[in-house]
Amino acid sequence: MQDFGENIQQVHNDKLGRHLVAGMNIEPGDTLLEERPLLVTPHWECGQLKCAQCFQESYVICRRCQVYPLCMDCSQHDDFECDFFASGAGKGLCKDILVKNYGICGLLKLLLLLEDPATRPDCATLVETPVNLDDYRDGDGMWQEHEEQVVRPLMASGLVEVLSSQQLTCDSLHAHCIRIDSNAFEVTARDGDTLKGVFVCGASLPHNCVPNTVVALDEQFNMKLYAAVPLQTGDIIYNSYTNPLMGTSQRQHQLRLSRRLDCSCSRCLDPTEMGTHMSSMKCRECPQGYAVCEMDPDGRPGDWRCLECKASMSAANVHELLAEVGGALVEARGDLQVYESLLTQYKSMVHPNHFLLLDIKQNIASILRAAALMNSMEQPCKKLLARRVELCSDLLPICRAVVPGISKLYAIGLFEYLLALIELVELQFAESDLNKKEYGAQLRTASLVGKKAMDLLRFEPENSAEGYLSDRISMELERIESDLNKYGG
Numbered sequence: 001m002q003d004f005g006e007n008i009q010q011v012h013n014d015k016l017g018r019h020l021v022a023g024m025n026i027e028p029g030d031t032l033l034e035e036r037p038l039l040v041t042p043h044w045e046c047g048q049l050k051c052a053q054c055f056q057e058s059y060v061i062c063r064r065c066q067v068y069p070l071c072m073d074c075s076q077h078d079d080f081e082c083d084f085f086a087s088g089a090g091k092g093l094c095k096d097i098l099v100k101n102y103g104i105c106g107l108l109k110l111l112l113l114l115e116d117p118a119t120r121p122d123c124a125t126l127v128e129t130p131v132n133l134d135d136y137r138d139g140d141g142m143w144q145e146h147e148e149q150v151v152r153p154l155m156a157s158g159l160v161e162v163l164s165s166q167q168l169t170c171d172s173l174h175a176h177c178i179r180i181d182s183n184a185f186e187v188t189a190r191d192g193d194t195l196k197g198v199f200v201c202g203a204s205l206p207h208n209c210v211p212n213t214v215v216a217l218d219e220q221f222n223m224k225l226y227a228a229v230p231l232q233t234g235d236i237i238y239n240s241y242t243n244p245l246m247g248t249s250q251r252q253h254q255l256r257l258s259r260r261l262d263c264s265c266s267r268c269l270d271p272t273e274m275g276t277h278m279s280s281m282k283c284r285e286c287p288q289g290y291a292v293c294e295m296d297p298d299g300r301p302g303d304w305r306c307l308e309c310k311a312s313m314s315a316a317n318v319h320e321l322l323a324e325v326g327g328a329l330v331e332a333r334g335d336l337q338v339y340e341s342l343l344t345q346y347k348s349m350v351h352p353n354h355f356l357l358l359d360i361k362q363n364i365a366s367i368l369r370a371a372a373l374m375n376s377m378e379q380p381c382k383k384l385l386a387r388r389v390e391l392c393s394d395l396l397p398i399c400r401a402v403v404p405g406i407s408k409l410y411a412i413g414l415f416e417y418l419l420a421l422i423e424l425v426e427l428q429f430a431e432s433d434l435n436k437k438e439y440g441a442q443l444r445t446a447s448l449v450g451k452k453a454m455d456l457l458r459f460e461p462e463n464s465a466e467g468y469l470s471d472r473i474s475m476e477l478e479r480i481e482s483d484l485n486k487y488g489g
């Protein structure tokens with residue numbers, strides 16, 4: 001399933017359990033781990049049947065087993081799965097078992113991998129991971145979702161009796177669902193839909209909000225993990241399972257929900273979040289100061305204190321404000337004007353880099369981008385294009401700061417900025433707001449931005465979303481080059 005590079009070693013300690021460390025000094029971009037997914041499956045709640053072979057939309061059912069959906073291009077799927085229902089132990093089960101309860105798809109796959117002696121060893125690491133069910137029972141919606149979509153239909157299907165050697169119970173099925181979820185990465189099918197890919201090794205790397213690796217996933221759902229920064233011998237190999245554009249309180253909340261994890265990485269312990277101030281509040285007592293969350297000696301968040309005048313702000317106050325903005329964001333429902341007024345309203349209360357402002361800015365930028373794509377922008381067009389350039393450029397330093405080294409986040413930020421800038425300056429030149437010389441200078445800036453983005457994507461597989469993004473950027477660069485030849489002198 002997985003292939004370690006020669007440059008890393010597997011070690012064990014009490015805090016992290018089994019984990020990987022650099023076995024020598026490693027350069028950014030060097031491959032550390034390659035892994036094929038144990039299984040790929042639609043999300044539990046996926047309503048659209050997918051081909052069992054290629055994951056395209058399905059319109060037919062396998063003629064042999066009469067259980068698995070297939071597409072027009074595929075006539076067969078996994079032999080063991082097909083045989084199991086066509087002539088094996090599952091022959092007597094209702095043929096609608098999967099089609100009627102499509103949510104069971106992922107777990108059914110795992111159960112049949114466990115049933116097949118040839119693939120059972122591949123699942124060992126996954127199914128041996130202990131799961132404390134009491135952490136999940138009666139928790140958020142996840143338990144309920146598993147119960148309704150997966151566990152109940154499977155228990156009623158008769159499959160559990162057929163797979164009697166696995167001694168399946170409601171609890172053991174729940175534990176499998178949780179193992180699948182916590183070892184899954186979002187992978188993208190060729191039609192753009194997202195699926196879950198379960199990677200036993202890649203998903204078991206310890207978490208750090210400032211990861212030292214990059215995860216690349218190609219169209220065949222193969223994972224490649226490569227170094228984002230130089231690694232020294234003995235450095236622990238980290239992955240990140242959270243969104244770096246979230247503030248510390250948000251990230252920690254998400255990590256607790258999805259992985260039962262309390263992160264105490266360098267970013268989580270730094271109240272300024274690596275100098276970005278992504279969670280800092282504007283002080284209410286002095287004009288220049290920003291208040292940051294003070295940690296107690298155990299690293300637990302306490303009240304907030306201004307870095308300038310030392311005035312304090314109660315944590316309850318901060319949470320109230322954040323909840324208010326969060327609610328207003330949900331209410332905004334994609335309305336450009338509402339987002340702009342929220343931005344004006346909250347700018348005076350938080351740091352300019354605050355994650356909530358970033359969230360609002362990203363929303364505005366994506367609305368403007370979609371509008372530009374559909375050519376539905378009302379006049380004055382240039383004003384909105386200029387706004388998009390401004391927003392994209394605001395996001396860049398933060399994207400750069402939160403993921404050091406080789407960063408897909410920063411590359412994508414640069415690409416968005418490039419597109420916005422090119423559209424604006426082309427229009428400005430066409431309408432004679434820019435002369436040839438000014439246009440040339442802007443194109444040269446754009447070209448540098450594009451090259452920087454390409455450089456960050458150079459270790460991504462060709463047949464991946466990021467690989468195609470590279471192709472796209474190189475097309476833009478060619479266009480810029482030819483315009484520069486024409487006008488740039």
Ligand SMILES: [Zn+2]
Nearest residue numbers: 051054071074
């Ligand atoms: Zn297919």
Ligand SMILES: [Zn+2]
Nearest residue numbers: 062064065082
């Ligand atoms: Zn079949």
Ligand SMILES: [Zn+2]
Nearest residue numbers: 209263265268
């Ligand atoms: Zn952290």
Ligand SMILES: [Zn+2]
Nearest residue numbers: 283286289306
């Ligand atoms: Zn102050």
